[in-house]
Amino acid sequence: MGAADDGTSVCDPACRVWGLENLYLAGGGVIPTRTACNPTLTSLALAVIGARDLARRLRDTTPPPAAAPGAPEGRAA
Numbered sequence: 001m002g003a004a005d006d007g008t009s010v011c012d013p014a015c016r017v018w019g020l021e022n023l024y025l026a027g028g029g030v031i032p033t034r035t036a037c038n039p040t041l042t043s044l045a046l047a048v049i050g051a052r053d054l055a056r057r058l059r060d061t062t063p064p065p066a067a068a069p070g071a072p073e074g075r076a077a
């Protein structure tokens with residue numbers, strides 16, 4: 001994991017692989033430094049960051065479902 005796509009890292013700080021639209025990494029391998037404590041919780045926290053980034057991007061790019069014909073206003077099918 002790194003702050004810039006400068007050849008020293010595989011993914012950005014949200015676990016998204018540089019240069020690929022929809023590939024995220026989750027696991028201890030993304031931790032970019034030595035750890036000062038047991039690593040599993042850090043790995044999980046980073047995976048949550050990645051999952052949240054993916055969910056945000058899906059929410060921002062997925063159109064809302066169309067309303068069913070005759071459905072009350074504001075109600076999706």
Ligand SMILES: Cc1cc2nc3c(=O)[nH]c(=O)nc-3n(C[C@H](O)[C@H](O)[C@H](O)COP(=O)(O)OP(=O)(O)OC[C@H]3O[C@@H](n4cnc5c(N)ncnc54)[C@H](O)[C@@H]3O)c2cc1C
Binds near residue numbers: 039040
């Ligand atoms: C003896 C020991 C004790 C530990 N104690 C602690 C502790 O007390 N606290 C702590 O926080 N951490 C501890 N750790 C570290 C912790 O286990 C790891 O940091 C953590 O498991 C890493 O999780 P991960 O998901 O990145 O990788 P892993 O848990 O290694 O998961 C990788 C998975 O990918 C699978 N896999 C590999 N290659 C392929 C493939 N080609 N196709 C499909 N699947 C594949 C493997 O079978 C494995 O299930 C310990 C580690 C060891 C070895």
